[in-house]
Amino acid sequence: MITKSPIITQSPVLTKPERGSVIVEVDHYKYSNAVADTLKGLNFSISKGEFIGLMGRTGAGKTTSLMLLNGLIPHFFEGDFKGKVLANTMNTQRYRIQTLARFIGLVMQDTETQIFGITVEKDVAFGPSNLRYGKEKIHELVGKSLKAVGLSGYEKRITTELSGGEKQRLTIAGVLAMEPEILVLDEPTSELDPEGRLEIYKLLSSLRKENEVTIIISGHDSEEMLQFTDKILVLEHGSICWQGKPGELFSDVKLTESFGIRPTEVSEIRDHLSSNGQKENLPVCNSIDQLVEYISQSYCFKPSSNLALNSTAIKNSSQSDRPVVIKAVDLNFLYTSSKSALRNINLEIHKGEFVALIGKNGAGKTTFSKHLNGLLRPSFGDVFINGRNIKTVSTSELSKEVGYVFQNPDHQIFSSTLWDEVEYGLKNLGISENDRKTRVMEALKFVGLEELKERHPFTLGKGERQKLAVATILAMETEILVIDEPTTGQDWEGTKRMMTMMEKLHKRGHTILAITHNMRLAAEYANRVIVFANGQIVLDGPPEEVFYEQEKLQKASVTPPESAIIGNRLRSYGLEDFPVTISALVDQLCQKSHGEINVN
Amino acid sequence: MLIEYYPSESVIHKLDVRTKSICFITITVISFSFFSPLVNLFLVLSLWIILRNINTPLARVKQIIRPLMPVFIIMLLITGLTYSPEKFQMKISKEILFYLLPNKSLPFCLGGLFYGITLVCRIFVMVLASSIITFSTPIEDFLQLMKKMKLPYQMAFIIATGIRFIPTMQKKSEMIQEAQRARGSQIGQGGIIKSIKSYIPVLIPMIVDSLRMSDNLAIAMLSRGFGAMKTTTDLDEIKMHKCDYIISLLSLLILIAALRASSQNIGAL
Numbered sequence: 001m002i003t004k005s006p007i008i009t010q011s012p013v014l015t016k017p018e019r020g021s022v023i024v025e026v027d028h029y030k031y032s033n034a035v036a037d038t039l040k041g042l043n044f045s046i047s048k049g050e051f052i053g054l055m056g057r058t059g060a061g062k063t064t065s066l067m068l069l070n071g072l073i074p075h076f077f078e079g080d081f082k083g084k085v086l087a088n089t090m091n092t093q094r095y096r097i098q099t100l101a102r103f104i105g106l107v108m109q110d111t112e113t114q115i116f117g118i119t120v121e122k123d124v125a126f127g128p129s130n131l132r133y134g135k136e137k138i139h140e141l142v143g144k145s146l147k148a149v150g151l152s153g154y155e156k157r158i159t160t161e162l163s164g165g166e167k168q169r170l171t172i173a174g175v176l177a178m179e180p181e182i183l184v185l186d187e188p189t190s191e192l193d194p195e196g197r198l199e200i201y202k203l204l205s206s207l208r209k210e211n212e213v214t215i216i217i218s219g220h221d222s223e224e225m226l227q228f229t230d231k232i233l234v235l236e237h238g239s240i241c242w243q244g245k246p247g248e249l250f251s252d253v254k255l256t257e258s259f260g261i262r263p264t265e266v267s268e269i270r271d272h273l274s275s276n277g278q279k280e281n282l283p284v285c286n287s288i289d290q291l292v293e294y295i296s297q298s299y300c301f302k303p304s305s306n307l308a309l310n311s312t313a314i315k316n317s318s319q320s321d322r323p324v325v326i327k328a329v330d331l332n333f334l335y336t337s338s339k340s341a342l343r344n345i346n347l348e349i350h351k352g353e354f355v356a357l358i359g360k361n362g363a364g365k366t367t368f369s370k371h372l373n374g375l376l377r378p379s380f381g382d383v384f385i386n387g388r389n390i391k392t393v394s395t396s397e398l399s400k401e402v403g404y405v406f407q408n409p410d411h412q413i414f415s416s417t418l419w420d421e422v423e424y425g426l427k428n429l430g431i432s433e434n435d436r437k438t439r440v441m442e443a444l445k446f447v448g449l450e451e452l453k454e455r456h457p458f459t460l461g462k463g464e465r466q467k468l469a470v471a472t473i474l475a476m477e478t479e480i481l482v483i484d485e486p487t488t489g490q491d492w493e494g495t496k497r498m499m500t501m502m503e504k505l506h507k508r509g510h511t512i513l514a515i516t517h518n519m520r521l522a523a524e525y526a527n528r529v530i531v532f533a534n535g536q537i538v539l540d541g542p543p544e545e546v547f548y549e550q551e552k553l554q555k556a557s558v559t560p561p562e563s564a565i566i567g568n569r570l571r572s573y574g575l576e577d578f579p580v581t582i583s584a585l586v587d588q589l590c591q592k593s594h595g596e597i598n599v600n
Numbered sequence: 601m602l603i604e605y606y607p608s609e610s611v612i613h614k615l616d617v618r619t620k621s622i623c624f625i626t627i628t629v630i631s632f633s634f635f636s637p638l639v640n641l642f643l644v645l646s647l648w649i650i651l652r653n654i655n656t657p658l659a660r661v662k663q664i665i666r667p668l669m670p671v672f673i674i675m676l677l678i679t680g681l682t683y684s685p686e687k688f689q690m691k692i693s694k695e696i697l698f699y700l701l702p703n704k705s706l707p708f709c710l711g712g713l714f715y716g717i718t719l720v721c722r723i724f725v726m727v728l729a730s731s732i733i734t735f736s737t738p739i740e741d742f743l744q745l746m747k748k749m750k751l752p753y754q755m756a757f758i759i760a761t762g763i764r765f766i767p768t769m770q771k772k773s774e775m776i777q778e779a780q781r782a783r784g785s786q787i788g789q790g791g792i793i794k795s796i797k798s799y800i801p802v803l804i805p806m807i808v809d810s811l812r813m814s815d816n817l818a819i820a821m822l823s824r825g826f827g828a829m830k831t832t833t834d835l836d837e838i839k840m841h842k843c844d845y846i847i848s849l850l851s852l853l854i855l856i857a858a859l860r861a862s863s864q865n866i867g868a869l
Contacts, residue, residue, distance in 0.1 A: 102825060128833070160764070
């Protein structure tokens, strides 16, 4: 059975110091300009060759803990430090960071600041040449590391021209070239699309097997953590509040949630099924296969004899009776004369729709969206906003109709108070002072920041800054809202808050276009999903339709939400509906087990 | 300028960066030692022929020259009008073409015009010569050269990293501008003061972001062992070939000859 109570380990360390092991015994650590301790009573140990996942809320101390391991704390970030860290048998306080770097490789979140070389080859060579290795050896190491991360043949490529996933793999190669015994990665996947994310975990897993490297990774990727790691350490308020096998953590939804970690869809479905009083003794299911096998055995499905009827089950949630607010006709966009980013986009979006734009990075989602407020102009074809061709309208004029919330709030915040920040857009629109006051207040209230209106934006946390960015656009009271990757880099609670906010906006009557890699968001909140691939629209329809087009999704490198995968697998056992969310799937199954399913 | 390397198989591309630097110095010294436009016109012509034959885009050079055109015309007029004929040694230079004002005041003399042409040619020489050297030499070669000149490797690193970050910063600035334009700001529009003020919403996020990046950069450098040893391994070494020695020697001989000639008043106006 599952352990309900969290295992709190402040027990003496069991791992013996050997190469590749980590022993952390920190009494406390406080950043020099901070008021409170970031780490407090942090004790853990990691044995050679383990694959460790470090999880927890944003601000729990994950990055700080990882920076202990190669001596950045206390050498680079001097502060109030008391404790001892043994990494690879070396006391990190006694060695320079550069010396420790030879044995403990650190990959950070922001790829941009970790690439030094103009070409891929030069970048990977940066580490070993700092260590004065011989030329021959460096060439060998560069080749080996690039091969390990799957970038062989990229040697002469210019680093700034790589894609996000390639850049992240390059940063890993750069660290690998120093042949570390311990590889530490701080949220390396937060900027990647689901495909890129999975690749990183697969890569780490094979590295561990082949080179016996100890791997410590932090992140919010529940599914991958469950699938790939040996052990999860959960941080809260600067100390370990739980550690154990990933399966134990994720099979207990309440425990996972209490740490601010997103439960996997599979375990949530299992949890719902058991809490609905359906089956008392559900076995632990940690993979789709297990769950499908279990459901197919314990729920009596009638052999499906009427598959023909099934297609009518798709909800027709079309809003075609509402006026068209966005219309694209043969929209084409070329970056250069030969490289096209969008090809023959034809589409109509009606007032009040909640559209999720999905697809892998570089598929054209953002390029399309930037046409809506004129940041980009069509190379051929036309875009109409509320019936007006954008060709003749300036971006500042369009900003009255289309609000665009960018992914990184720090690319727009420049004022010294939240109030001024929100007011800026209104001043641009030439709104009178009285109107401005009410609008700013309303927008700040909506996102829940009205109390902080005199604060400096940079004293806020990332999640709050993101809310502020939304408020700045909200105040402009545009009918159409484009929100670019609203949940990227946020922990689960931040993601939930953002999703609730978008739902609220939708209910208020806004037409919403959300660019996202978060399939759960698309499935649960959007009433229309548009899939982009290679600059074209490959699928367009309600989530129940789109997420069951397995072949086309696969071609577009999109993985549907797990509920849809399970629903699809269960179809061969006679499931008739097209559930894409957890609740829809659970409802379906409950009806099944009560035998209430209506064949007609 | 430094990042505009265009790979090609031309002879100039194959020369060592040191050879090219010597030639560059020779050309610069010659250009500035002679006042007669003939010498500089000859240099401009030869450089133009070289540039045309090394398979690099001419459009870039034209882009630099085009906005300078009005400046060139102003320079010719000013030199023509401000140099009085007595200042020149050659007979032809003392000749007066016309007077700008009645009563024979403000003469426009041929010597002044020639001098103006020389000045304009010098600008051309500099633009062409530096274009040839940057188009045909990869940045790594320049860094190697700095190292050979015994400059500390940290300096070469700063330059290389700076160049590496130019596209990144450009992209950042574009993203910030887009974010502000989406809020209705009209960047760079309106009168002088208004247009300068309109850049504040771009500048501040840019500065804040750069500060954050510089911290991350320092962390990443340390994590890759920067500064672990006194020096670093050079991956590829620049090499002088036979052809490099010959050209360097020729270039030096020409330089000496030119300096002698100029000291004997050849090519004066």
